[in-house]
Amino acid sequence: MDGWEEVYMPNIKLVIEYDGTGYGGWQKQKNAVTVQETLEDALQRITGEKNTVIGAGRTDSGVHALGQVANFHTQSSIPPERFAYALNAVLPPDIRIKASEQVPEDFHARYSATGKKYRYSIHNHVHGTAIDRNTSYHVREKLSVKEMEEAASFLIGTHDFKSFCAAGSSVKTTVRTVQQAFFQQEGSRIDFYIEGNGFLYNMVRIIAGTLIEVGKGKRKPGEMSGIIEARDRRMAGPTAPAKALCLLEVMYENS
């Protein structure tokens, strides 16, 4: 590996869509096939290199992405924009590269990210859905979207979101800024959208679980401020199922 540091390694950014149903989440691990591992294997097939692919967000098992972002360094002669085509030719159909481009050497998919957008999808009907069964959470009790919307408005702003952070996770600070949090309804489909500068472990799923309790009438919308102030995971609702969560977009300074 002599002189390795001196070799110029173009930095490639990927935008990735995946159906997380068949994966043990994003991050490489021993006992499950993950998206990261599948991508690294595909890269090795087309470049011959053992690349590490850095993902913007470590999505849980079953979570989907329409706009996950990742980057890797390569010596391959494949033109940056062609990586999407070359990878799609060898990747399984439940992972698709939407775009590839060269980015500055210091671009880091996770550390350079300035924000993320997520969607949490609820199927609100007495009977379940067949077509969206792997991408939505079936809630039988009629939900009040108006009450959930009111509750969600308390999340907007800069707060300590410790109450919405899975126990046992170690982060320097649990303070995050939420820019947007709103609902959209079409028939029995209720989508919750949230945008923030960063999210704690399981944060969106715990928020969704709490808002659903509000929608069911188990909690009042105004209780949200107390839950936030408590900085106590036990005050918030349950962690809603992973399969209904989708990472929509990762934002960066210059994009």
Next chain:
Amino acid sequence: MDGWEEVYMPNIKLVIEYDGTGYGGWQKQKNAVTVQETLEDALQRITGEKNTVIGAGRTDSGVHALGQVANFHTQSSIPPERFAYALNAVLPPDIRIKASEQVPEDFHARYSATGKKYRYSIHNHVHGTAIDRNTSYHVREKLSVKEMEEAASFLIGTHDFKSFCAAGSSVKTTVRTVQQAFFQQEGSRIDFYIEGNGFLYNMVRIIAGTLIEVGKGKRKPGEMSGIIEARDRRMAGPTAPAKALCLLEVMYENS
């Protein structure tokens, strides 16, 4: 079977959603698991009867439904509205009953139908989609929705649609009335909606295949009238893939 005709057999109507990916279409057949067969097996489990379930439309292998309609006669004491719950408890998750109700004795899911609505979904992007891979057709070439919309307008009205009927199918008449035919686009997703009093075998898929050729610039929108007038299957475009087709709704006189 003495006196069989005298037994009063309530007629139950079902509204059914299914993900057709894992099925050999609606209709019972020897070499594939079908939706009809799966439903009849589920009914037998809950009623003990060998019921025949009559479907409104015989969807092809891979075609989906958000609003297929079916009916069956039963002596079961299960209240009509409870059939949906009872069936969902035993059906696989890719088939869901959305509603069940008792209907007049002469209601026949197929013969009583006065119209149907279908959607054909296109993913129009150089790269494929992971999440909608089983419910959309991936078209790489940039499509002109404006030209497709213009071409689709020629379909509206009462016409002989023989050019859009799969060869070898035997029907009394190939004349049908199309009430609506239009497109909706959101990002790379293009949905074609069509409503008519009835559809010939493969009609929506052949129409979709023809409109996509218009969208690619291979045909002019105005050619549609000539294709219709020709009454010749060879004049129309290819049959577009089944997986992108979804039966949205079946209409009846009093609903």
